Amino acid sequence: MSDFIKAGVIGHPIGHSKSPLIHNYWIRKYGLEGSYEALDIEPQHLEQGLQRLIDQGYSGFNLTVPHKEFVIPFCDGLEETAHIIGAVNTLYFDQGQMIGANTDAFGFIQNIKMQQREYNFSGKRAVVIGAGGAARAVIYGLLKEDVAEVIICNRTLEKAQKLADDFKDLGIVKTAAWDERSEILTGVDIVVNSSSLGMSGQPALDINLQALSPEALVCDIVYAPLYTDLLKQAQDKGCLIVTGIGMLLHQARPAFEYWFGVLPDVDQSIENLVLE
Ligand code: ATR
Secondary structure, eight states, X not given: OTTOEEEXXXXXXXXXXXXXXXXXXXXXXXXXXXXXXXXXXOGGGHHHHHHHHHHTTOOEEEXXXXXXXXXXXXXSEEOHHHHHHTOOOEEEEETTEEEEEOOHHHHHHHHHHHHSTTOOOTTOEEEEEOOSHHHHHXXXXXXXXXXXXXXXXXXXXXXXXXXXHHTGGGSEEEEEOGGGXXXXXXXXXXXXXXXXXXXXXXXXXOOOOTTSOTTOEEEXXXXXXXXXXXXXXXXXXXXXXXXSHHHHHHHHHHHHHHHHSOOOOOOHHHXXXXXX
C-alpha cells in the first residue's frame, strides 16, 4: 500500500467540483494506485485542516473557491505563475516544502492550442471580458504568449484598472468601459469571456460582434452550456471558436503530473464524462 497516492480538492462548499471525476478517471486510465477526493474545509479552518490532511499522508491538493488566495500564506514557496496571478489552485510537495502553483493559465492556453491547432498568439490584440480570478489567469496566459495588447472590459471599471496595473510589467494592458464592449471589437483578433455571464442560471453576455472580424478567435471559459450565446454568435459570423470545457480539463493535467508522475491526456471520454 505504500505506493498508494492520495490527493484531493479542497473547497467550501465542494459538492459541485468536477475535479474528482477528472482525476479518478485518469487514475483508472493509467492503472495507478491512488485516490482523489472532494474535501470540505471552511475558510477559518484552512490551516489546521490542511495540516491534518498532510499528516494523513496526502501528496497534494487542488484548491477552489474560496481558498485560492487564502492558502498563499501557508505555502513554503510559490511558483511564479501563482505569485503573479495571485492565486493558488494546486499544492504539491518538493523536498518537504509545500509549493503553491497555478495551472489555470496553462489550461486556458493549452485548450486553445488543442482546439485551434498551431494558433499563434504573437502580435494579436485581445479583449478580455471580466476582471475576476479567472480573468487574471487568462490575461497572464495571453501576455506570456506574447500578444501585442490586452484590453480588459469589465462592468466594474476599477477592477479592470487594478488588473491592468497588476500586469503592466508583462505587456501592454488597457481597459475599456463596459458600455463600449461592442465598439472596441474593431481590429481585435481574440475575444475571451472570462466573466460568469452566459453560464446556466446567469444572464447572457449582451455583446454585439458586428465590429469583429470573421478572422477573429472567440473563446468562452463558461462550459455549461458548452455553446454559449457568445460562441453561437461568433460561429454565425464564421469566427474560430473555442469552448470552455478544455480549460477545466487542461488545468488539471500538470497537477495530476505533480502528484502521480504522469502527464495525462485529454480524450473525448473524459470530456463526455465531465459534460454529462
Ligand atoms: P471568477 O473568480 O470565476 O472570475 P469573480 O471573481 O466573481 O469570479 O468574477 C466574476 C466576473 O463576472 C466579474 O468580472 C464580474 O464583474 P464585476 O467585477 O463588475 O462584478 C462579472 N459579472 C458577473 N455578473 C455580471 C453581470 N450581471 N454583468 C456584468 N458582469 C458580470
